[in-house]
Amino acid sequence: MIPLLIASLSASLNLAATPAPAATAVSLSAESQPFSETWLRDRAQQMAQADYAPLTGKLPPALADLTYDQYRDIRFRPDASLWRSAKLPFQLQLFHLGLFFADPVSLHVVERGRARTMRYTTNLFNYGKTRFSEPLPDTLGFAGFRIHYPLNRKDYFDELMVFLGASYFRALGRDNLYGLSARGLAIDTAEPTGEIFPVFREFYVEKPAKGAKGAKHLVVHALLDSPPMTGAYRFDIIPGDNIEVRVTTTLFPRRSVQRLGVAPLTSMFLFGENGRRSFDDYRPEVHDSDGLLIWFGNGEQLWRPLQNSDRLEMSEFRAEGLKGFGLLQRDRKQSHYEDLEASYERRPSVWIEPREGFGKGSVFLVEIPSREEIHDNIVAFYTPEAKPAPGTPIRLAYRMYWGVKTGPRPFVASTVGTRTGSARQVGLAANQQKVDASARKFVVDFASPIPVTSADDVEAVVSASSGEAKNTRVESYPAIGGYRAVFDFVPNGSNPVELRCFLRRGDTALSETWSYRFTPQREGGK
Template structure:
């Protein structure tokens, strides 16, 4: 995939007609145009550099919140009412070309109350797409009919290629709400989200949610070209400019270039953030929690650190907000993954087994910092309670600026598989041995690994052992064995915790002095059933 969008040559008159007559000479540049139903504002010059300059200027000025049209009315557009307001595909941007991927727009509602400006971009010229209620299909009794003509949009999404018969009903990436966006993976499902930035997540003070306030959409006329989207971000503590170069591949590949300017000190600044949901799985499901075996959009955090070590940290539904930090220098990548792809482990028609994994690949040397994982408690699947991001070293002080490039892989798995075996299951139960008195306060851990790196264990040509450490408590009885009926191996050990102190556990299988598996990390604390 090209890291930068190759600019097209100047479109001649036939292409201008196909684009909807959005660009014209100076005589018509001062008035809105209306071709093929969509209305556009005045033509204005645009470049990413100019957008960065706007963000820098905004950060030097007091914060101004995006407009909220008639809050009393919008508040009444609840989830059900909002779901009945649908954008008409015939009004899609690029419905007649030249881009292969038409854009449709979201209506404001109770959960998306702020207006976001939308622009179409071509050859360094931008025009705002002017809102009209006629773009939307809505019930006659919808409260949304009371909104004014200048209400504005809440976000947008890209539909599948116009070459597909189902493009009007199938989309593949969406930007909606604050700085959130998400894409489908290789298995055709939406799941976790990415965000533009994290500000003070899991801090004593309320978290801040900056907004993408303007978007500029440039289409892709060929299948092998990415769609280019630019965004302006603003929040009480910072402002920023983003360039997304997005390619519809087996899943979705998305290059991101971002520039941030801080107007205030920030206690916790998170870059390249990912947001997901984890309720429970096979390892620590509580009694009578739910009838399904597992419920989660992601089941673990994977890290490929700067020294080349592969780490796997299963997600946990914590009893309170917990932040884990994994210090690093120049990380090679990290991601929230959905490794369990077996339908019988979910038994749910919402297809948790097909949710995408999302991997962050730095395109520059990010220097020193830490991958941080925030886990919040949840008692339902409707809440996103997991956040992972990169926190650069040093204080995030007013006046600082940050420029970062990275690639997002919305896929079924990691884009760069490890040579060592990977963790595929974590199970926790009572310690001791079946058929014998179980020691009180002792817990058994069973960690399963799979991969070709373990094949030599079957022929006994490699002497292997589990390497287990704990920050607190006592580890005993560690050994490995094959999992019957599979090509997997598992490591088992007992842990006697030190009272209520949480234990940071670390495990890998070593053979002939080399690591045969990735390193499994886990935070365990004693909790009532």
């Protein structure tokens, strides 16, 4: 619900509202304190040596009881944006507390090695039709902030990135709309004991330089806290067609956890070309991402189409020397979504490129059942093999790329479509069918980065953890500049089956590896 609200707040920036007093630009405290990355790391380490102290989250009743629409009506006034009058290359706007956002975050500006606090005042916001019986206290604070930058036009400061709620953040490449989210850290996701959601308690934003030097680089520091561990984060934010976010962090465990989720991504997948049968919806597809791409240390690239099952699904992909992973939105055709408001074809993909601390471990994919698109039901993250040890810092660094074209440049054919259906041959009676009635036909499309003239001598290599693949063939597919692999799969029982397929000519691989979890009873088998 929080990611949907972020998108809704962004969309409402330019709505007409009740006139309000003249805006007051964001002001900073007169007092300042020394700041450095070393100071923030020391602070995180000191916190980890003490017991966790949860935030109270005690809002004035008037804010705690706001409805969704009432909270959405509270908007930051653009003319009050931090650094607007100074004509710096970046501007900051702030989020009001209320509704889901009960815990204030401490926001600071860093200049010449000293940090000053951003001060709350009601004049920074337009409250629309929302009214309060008593004045709000000046000590209220903020829920989060967003970064603006002239991304699509030189004369307009577009929303570029937002930090709001727990350790969630989102970013945009050129001509994108908000879609999937990232988090600072995920802990014990899908564990029976319940997931723990760390929070960013403090932010320190370095004032950007004026002119060319500061035009394409903003640095944000954050202090993370949770019952099991703390962390000091640095985000180097570089706008462009694909926004690059360089993340470095040092984590300080208070105690061990079952599953540490590094570089976690959270997305929404309701249905695609292969899963809309159970949805009565005019739209062909509804999703922010359509697959997980993993680039292993041995050079293999694996594509896992996302699914919306009727039960929780968790997949683990062992990875040593991981080169990258990400949740991508490969399908960019508007006609495949037919949603003129949501425009899912404009949602960004996110690619994670490890830089430090990614040794032996696994990439996890969690798929949560969902019946509505307001819920993020997809989670992907990396988990190191070694469990966190209390008192032992964990140093990590990775780069994130948000945009339309992210991930490694394809050097082999990429999966662009997955479809299944009955393997029954039309026109033949049941006793004449060549495969069992439980068999399913799989059609997998691969788009090639190089021109394809023929499918001669191209083989689809299909493997299954159980059951049998039959009637395998490969056809050229001129409309996508690639190939179509077709095979019938006969399951052996009702347990989930792991399927894999890739194309080759002789000893040369022509495609990435398509990976799919098939559950016979769920997808039509007996």
